[in-house]
Amino acid sequence: VISVEQALEKILSYADVLEAEPVPILDAIGQVLAEDVYSDISIPPLDNAAMDGYAVRAKDTEHASAQSPVLLKVIDTVSAGSISRKKVTPGTAIRIMTGAPVPEGADSVVRFEDTDETARQKKAKAGSPAEIGILYPAKPGLNIRQAGEDVAKGAHILKKGTVIRPAEVGVLASLGRPTVLAIRRPVIAILATGNELVEIGKPLPPGKIYNSNTYSVAALVKRYGGIPKVLGIALDDEKSLVSKLREGLDADMLITSGGVSSGDYDIVKDILAKEGEITFWTVRMKPGKPLAFGRIRGKSKAGAVKYIPHLGLPGNPVSSMVTFELFARPAMYKMMGKKPLPKPAVKAVIEQPVTNRDGRRVYLRAIVTKRNGTYYASLTGPQGSGILTSMSLANGLAIVPEDRAEIRAGEIVDVIMLDWNEEVNL
Ligand code: AMP
């Protein structure tokens, strides 16, 4: 019998960081940057107006006031995306829109509100007046965004190892980069085992149940940034298991469900041992006590022999999801070059008493709410590991430590938050 930590350590020791590949920036969300990104350009590329107004020489406006505006001749209008061919010389101004490059000769932008434009437009009805009155003195640099103020040309912008979030996607786009080098997503082969299983969409004969595990597990793989390769259902016999298994040997990890409890323990064990090496563990946890782990002889893209980690999850639908969160997710993260951090957790007041007589760490499906700044965890109801709807009701897993035989209502427990965003770039 081993602890959750011992099991995780062993699993992580078999997971290797995958190679990097060029990825279109939008597809790279959640992946880890595999290059240092430098900028070939300045952002913004030129000094430009931060406000709609008039580009002027600050010196011309020194004596401006509302009572005696400084009158400047308007020689051009420039909007974002174009460059004025005119130069601002003493006594002149160029009407300018936000984002437009500041014309030569000008050193400040006086916003419309600080000119007499509105009064003039009322009289003349024209867009751009021939002359403008400046009502306040402008300082050099007023309302000008400096070239390179966001990004200087040649600057180191993004560090290798950064998890790519929407902000990084935007920054890469602002640098003009369509693709970026990122650690590739792991392909996870997923196989259900069990003579009782029927594929969804088919009629349900007596004595059978629908296969749900490959779906919940594939959904988790997707959620954590991997690519599921669903192999379907294998019967509890050697021929079926081996032939299904073969389809998954080019994956980066194999996840099976079922066939690890004492009933059908042996057949799966024997077959998987033949195809690689496999250990069955009893992990001191509930749900998810039986867990298989090992390596399967697979092949690389080039066809060479390589060993791929195999995680044999218990068949019970709740157990397979909980053990995925605890063991498969960190392994995937390691492959993706991320820190295999645990999921975010909170301290919460548990609302029902819990008993835990056999010294295992118990993960209870809970509904977490926040009231007056305190988190409360209320159990979803019956905690049988076959009750998959309880996972759907839950947004957290409340943890009862192995050494606590009893927890009273009102005690504080740790609760893993199932739907909280991952903590990245810490
Ligand atoms: P096993 O670990 O194979 O003994 O399975 C334990 C329990 O989980 C049994 O009640 C199985 O019917 C059920 N089970 C196993 N695999 C699946 C699956 N893919 N979908 C739904 N239930 C399953």
Ligand code: MG
């Ligand atoms: Mg089974």
